[in-house]
Amino acid sequence: MSPANIKVLIVDDVSETRENVRKLLQFEADVEVVGAARTGREAIDLAAELRPDVVLMDINMPDMDGISATEAILQKSPFIQIIILSVQSDPNYMRRAMLAGARDFLTKPPMGDDLISAIRRAGKMAQQEKSKSVQPYPGAGIATSMSAGMGGIPVTRGKVIVVYSPKGGTGCTTIAVNLALTLHNDDTRTVLVDGNLQFGDVAVFLNEQGKNTILDLTTRADELDPEIVESVMIRHGASGLHVLASPTRPEQAEGVSGDQFSKLADYLRQLYAYVVIDTPSLLTDVTLAAIDASDVIVLVATQDIPSIKNARLFLDLSITLGINRERIVFAMNRYDKRIAITPERVGENLRQAVDAVIPLDERIVIPSVNRGVPFVIDNKAQPAARGIFTLAESIRNRLSVSQADELPVKR
Numbered sequence: 001m002s003p004a005n006i007k008v009l010i011v012d013d014v015s016e017t018r019e020n021v022r023k024l025l026q027f028e029a030d031v032e033v034v035g036a037a038r039t040g041r042e043a044i045d046l047a048a049e050l051r052p053d054v055v056l057m058d059i060n061m062p063d064m065d066g067i068s069a070t071e072a073i074l075q076k077s078p079f080i081q082i083i084i085l086s087v088q089s090d091p092n093y094m095r096r097a098m099l100a101g102a103r104d105f106l107t108k109p110p111m112g113d114d115l116i117s118a119i120r121r122a123g124k125m126a127q128q129e130k131s132k133s134v135q136p137y138p139g140a141g142i143a144t145s146m147s148a149g150m151g152g153i154p155v156t157r158g159k160v161i162v163v164y165s166p167k168g169g170t171g172c173t174t175i176a177v178n179l180a181l182t183l184h185n186d187d188t189r190t191v192l193v194d195g196n197l198q199f200g201d202v203a204v205f206l207n208e209q210g211k212n213t214i215l216d217l218t219t220r221a222d223e224l225d226p227e228i229v230e231s232v233m234i235r236h237g238a239s240g241l242h243v244l245a246s247p248t249r250p251e252q253a254e255g256v257s258g259d260q261f262s263k264l265a266d267y268l269r270q271l272y273a274y275v276v277i278d279t280p281s282l283l284t285d286v287t288l289a290a291i292d293a294s295d296v297i298v299l300v301a302t303q304d305i306p307s308i309k310n311a312r313l314f315l316d317l318s319i320t321l322g323i324n325r326e327r328i329v330f331a332m333n334r335y336d337k338r339i340a341i342t343p344e345r346v347g348e349n350l351r352q353a354v355d356a357v358i359p360l361d362e363r364i365v366i367p368s369v370n371r372g373v374p375f376v377i378d379n380k381a382q383p384a385a386r387g388i389f390t391l392a393e394s395i396r397n398r399l400s401v402s403q404a405d406e407l408p409v410k411r
């Protein structure tokens with residue numbers, strides 16, 4: 001089959017109707033029926049799996065009407081074009097269908113020629129939408145609204161947030177995972193990227209696994225499109241957060257260059273409001289590329305001298321790297337009030353105020369990691385989660401200051 005074929009999914013609860021439509025289409029060389037669904041829910045699943053260009057959608061179905069199914073499909077895959085088929089030619093139905101985002105409306109049973117020309121029109125639209133290299137998800141709205149660009153054309157540019165610590169084991173992954181979940185919602189869709197390419201454990205923290213990894217995107221860094229990205233992401237069941245997992249084996253880390261990683265980060269910011277990247281301590285080309293791409297660096301330290309010493313080394317290095325201190329949000333993790341090294345003292349000592357403090361709470365944090373249920377999901381009221389919420393708030397404030405192009409915050 002040539003790639004120019006228009007892929008069609010038929011949705012109807014009556015098998016005879018499905019067969020009739022299939023027969024009408026079988027001799028069209030440019031139309032390929034890729035599947036048929038019997039219910040609204042099945043349609044949503046098959047649309048996500050088969051990625052058709054066009055869906056022929058019945059309205060009246062037992063579980064979910066075709067209009068709700070249309071909305072759900074378009075939310076996930078905005079490029080899909082939906083043609084509603086209905087026995088009622090009621091203008092009210094048509095209006096609702098159009099509002100739901102349907103492309104066309106035909107009465108049942110459709111005439112062969114009408115159906116085929118509607119499919120061709122819709123197929124062309126779908127392919128145009130897909131070929132656009134920049135196709136922001138509806139959820140990248142924050143970026144759109146914040147940066148309405150030249151001539152009022154919205155410029156979508158999500159924010160890249162890198163979680164980094166110059167010392168291992170201080171809690172970067174714990175923070176990255178809980179932070180991404182906090183930032184993610186319908187209006188600010190977020191992706192969590194595992195930038196720890198050798199021993200990444202982001203997916204484990206979320207108790208998720210998938211067959212695709214970051215390698216599926218970095219190897220195509222020059223030819224990314226929203227569909228490829230969407231197909232590679234793991235969807236976190238409880239939240240819908242998108243997760244880009246690290247390679248399955250440590251030796252595969254070498255397959256990713258800093259340049260590829262930069263291109264990927266830049267591409268993802270066109271699709272998501274926030275791109276949260278977990279990183280290892282070692283400053284590899286990839287970690288440096290992540291830092292370079294970032295709008296905010298969450299620098300993580302703990303209350304021990306080696307960690308603070310390394311934070312100082314990193315802050316010194318940041319000058320060489322040309323990182324403005326305003327880009328750094330400083331987080332103290334595993335804070336224990338019994339230890340005399342207070343956040344205030346660390347802040348003064350390093351001339352970088354601590355913006356958020358996440359307390360040591362082994363009773364909550366360690367089981368949350370082992371169960372794969374981050375604590376911001378089921379322990380929102382606990383101090384550890386509140387520390388993450390403060391961190392998210394500091395980041396939002398920092399971004400809105402830099403966005404408004406005001407003078408840097410004095411510290």
Ligand SMILES: Nc1ncnc2c1ncn2[C@@H]1O[C@H](COP(=O)(O)OP(=O)(O)OP(=O)(O)O)[C@@H](O)[C@H]1O
Pocket residue numbers: 165167168169170171172173174175196279280281333334335358359360361362365366369384
């Ligand atoms: N605030 C906290 N209270 C108690 N335990 C914590 C806290 N934060 C992290 N931990 C625990 O510390 C351990 C290390 O955390 P994590 O894996 O997030 O660190 P990391 O910086 O990503 O480590 P690595 O350098 O290996 O990538 C985990 O077992 C985690 O459960």
Ligand SMILES: [Mg+2]
Pocket residue numbers: 172173174196201278279
């Ligand atoms: Mg880690």
